[in-house]
Amino acid sequence: MDVSAIKPNIFVEAMSNIFASNIEKLNNNSLKPDRKYFIELFKNKGIPDTKNEEYKYTNLITVLNNNYNYNLNPQKRNLKINDIFKCDVPELNADILILLNGHYYSEKEIIKEKANGIIIGSLSAAANKYPNIINKYLNQNQNNTDSLVALNKAFSTDGIFIYIPENITLTQPIQIINIAMADEDLMIQHRNMIIIDKNSKAEIIICDHTLSPKKFLTNQVLEIFAAENSQLSVTRLQNEHLGAVQISHSFISQGKSSKVTFNNITLHGGLVRNNIFVSLDGENSENYTNGLYFLDKGQHVDNYVFVEHKKPYCTSNQLFKGILDDYSTGAFTGKILVYRDAQKTLAYQSNKNILLSDDTKIDSRPQLEIYADDVKCSHGSAVGQMDENAMFYLQSRGISQKEARFMLLSGFSNEVIKQIEAEPLRLRVNDLIEKRLRGELSRCNNCEINCND
Amino acid sequence: MLKIKNLKASIDGKLILKGINLEINAGEVHAIMGPNGSGKITLASVITGKNIFDEIEGEIIFKGKDLLSMSPEDRAKEGIFLSFQYPVEIPGVNMLNFLKTAINEKRKYHNLEPLSGSDFMKIMREKKQIVEIDSQLTNRAVNEGFSGGEKKKNEIFQMAMLEPDLAILDETDSGLDIDALRIVANGVNKLKRPENSIIVITHYQRLLDYIIPDFVHILYDGRIVKSSGKELALELEEKGYDWIKNEQTENE
Numbered sequence: 129m130d131v132s133a134i135k136p137n138i139f140v141e142a143m144s145n146i147f148a149s150n151i152e153k154l155n156n157n158s159l160k161p162d163r164k165y166f167i168e169l170f171k172n173k174g175i176p177d178t179k180n181e182e183y184k185y186t187n188l189i190t191v192l193n194n195n196y197n198y199n200l201n202p203q204k205r206n207l208k209i210n211d212i213f214k215c216d217v218p219e220l221n222a223d224i225l226i227l228l229n230g231h232y233y234s235e236k237e238i239i240k241e242k243a244n245g246i247i248i249g250s251l252s253a254a255a256n257k258y259p260n261i262i263n264k265y266l267n268q269n270q271n272n273t274d275s276l277v278a279l280n281k282a283f284s285t286d287g288i289f290i291y292i293p294e295n296i297t298l299t300q301p302i303q304i305i306n307i308a309m310a311d312e313d314l315m316i317q318h319r320n321m322i323i324i325d326k327n328s329k330a331e332i333i334i335c336d337h338t339l340s341p342k343k344f345l346t347n348q349v350l351e352i353f354a355a356e357n358s359q360l361s362v363t364r365l366q367n368e369h370l371g372a373v374q375i376s377h378s379f380i381s382q383g384k385s386s387k388v389t390f391n392n393i394t395l396h397g398g399l400v401r402n403n404i405f406v407s408l409d410g411e412n413s414e415n416y417t418n419g420l421y422f423l424d425k426g427q428h429v430d431n432y433v434f435v436e437h438k439k440p441y442c443t444s445n446q447l448f449k450g451i452l453d454d455y456s457t458g459a460f461t462g463k464i465l466v467y468r469d470a471q472k473t474l475a476y477q478s479n480k481n482i483l484l485s486d487d488t489k490i491d492s493r494p495q496l497e498i499y500a501d502d503v504k505c506s507h508g509s510a511v512g513q514m515d516e517n518a519m520f521y522l523q524s525r526g527i528s529q530k531e532a533r534f535m536l537l538s539g540f541s542n543e544v545i546k547q548i549e550a551e552p553l554r555l556r557v558n559d560l561i562e563k564r565l566r567g568e569l570s571r572c573n574n575c576e577i578n579c580n581d
Numbered sequence: 582m583l584k585i586k587n588l589k590a591s592i593d594g595k596l597i598l599k600g601i602n603l604e605i606n607a608g609e610v611h612a613i614m615g616p617n618g619s620g621k622i623t624l625a626s627v628i629t630g631k632n633i634f635d636e637i638e639g640e641i642i643f644k645g646k647d648l649l650s651m652s653p654e655d656r657a658k659e660g661i662f663l664s665f666q667y668p669v670e671i672p673g674v675n676m677l678n679f680l681k682t683a684i685n686e687k688r689k690y691h692n693l694e695p696l697s698g699s700d701f702m703k704i705m706r707e708k709k710q711i712v713e714i715d716s717q718l719t720n721r722a723v724n725e726g727f728s729g730g731e732k733k734k735n736e737i738f739q740m741a742m743l744e745p746d747l748a749i750l751d752e753t754d755s756g757l758d759i760d761a762l763r764i765v766a767n768g769v770n771k772l773k774r775p776e777n778s779i780i781v782i783t784h785y786q787r788l789l790d791y792i793i794p795d796f797v798h799i800l801y802d803g804r805i806v807k808s809s810g811k812e813l814a815l816e817l818e819e820k821g822y823d824w825i826k827n828e829q830t831e832n833e
Binding site: 515523526527538540543 | 630656658665668678683690743
């Protein structure tokens, strides 16, 4: 199937045609969102262009202008989990879940329930086996009208499913490795769902990788539901090659007294757009959404964060930092909406950027919309160059210009990295970032699988 | 050790140093005094290699080598150290890592093996005592959230760690109370060796009560207008900088 997208309406038309000719197959999938409603929503709204306020700084039209293949069914590929594991966060001892081109990949069972009641595996298999759980969550976030979210929901037939029942403290993190690997240009859409029930605590790492040099267009949805008094930490590492387009939509819904930390780290990627929607639905809940992005060449990263304070006594804090080099471009939009009843809200937001070249550009938009009268909110954004005085200070101690620059950029990143709670992961991420800053991190298909070659 | 010959330097088209001549031998302590804007800090910046000048003329020879052609880091590795008047806060850069990198880069430059972790910690423990620096400070980011006194102690602590041949102390007394001043000055004195030299840049006599100079130079309008022994600092303290200014006007 061919998605010829020379013009936006052609992309819409192509997707509509694929949908129409596969409607039966889609409806037969165990995952049953209202696909017809979503494809209509997508057709009506089309691709958001730069006249759309939310997508003002990211031109999707040009990147959709490519012939991507689209597969509704998983394609067979030879993957050895151990080969991937060998180089990826080895000291973490994590439970590993693999997505290959948007489909759950496992040599053994595709969904498993562990002794402590934790369910992990394929979302579509979960919908089959645990319809009661899936039905409860599948149609939440329904009121989001982003046409790309609708496109995903119309098409997605699989993804990762994680369910952590009440009163469980996970001692090991769960790692999701999302791999794009194909012999031709490919469009990928998957839907991941993470549910953490009352009083439980867990840590999840998501790694996005491209492992072949083809062009990829990923349009993914991640839904996180954190119940009362739960604590969840999610760190996403995006490391895709320059020919990859990654559009991600993450929805985080939080119950009373829950605490969610979401760290989004973009190491490489061609065009990356991250939409993060946080909904503080219960009193006393806390959300920490942080981001770090390293851009060079012609990379573009656009982080869009929307935090809704719906109940009183909630705290949210966003910290996004970026380093831009060469002719890369970036954007940050942080929107905080405080509902009228959400008294005693604490909401903070900060975006800081270092531009290493005169040809880079960053658009930073902090936005506050407050309807309650007893709140504490602040936002700030800064764009600057390397601190020359700090550079000289380090050099005057005998540290070379190159090393001094590395130390300062690494120090700049540190404020975000230290938000990662678990030490092994923090050290590993730190290591990856240091490699990235030294220009030693590979960005292409020789990342994990071929790393020992 | 250091020979400065007819040094001229301009910033933003303005000539700040108008011909400095100065010679410092091993083991000597030189004080450079002068009113605001006379060029004291500029002189320290030229010696350490800060990239703020549009033109530098003249010569600086350090241990027989042409200093002006060297990068700031190579000057440091050759043995020049500047204690900053306003040490920069560097968030996210850990003190330990910073010091270890600095020391090992210097060792590498002199073809020495890098220090082992335990040797480094041992040396650090010894040197901390010299300036009575709080142990916790070395676990923090460089100068971040340090008090004024802590920052100055940290400068001298770094000096102790790096063991320079020539240390330039730029207004090390500013912002210090009497107790901190005594600790910092004692620290400097403990580091004094017959083979190393110190330049003390200061407005006031009070630091020179602790760090006793062999020579005092008065810098005025980009030139050294008076050089003498330590008694010059006392005379200056008594008569004030107007004495120098008036004398200069009379000469013109």
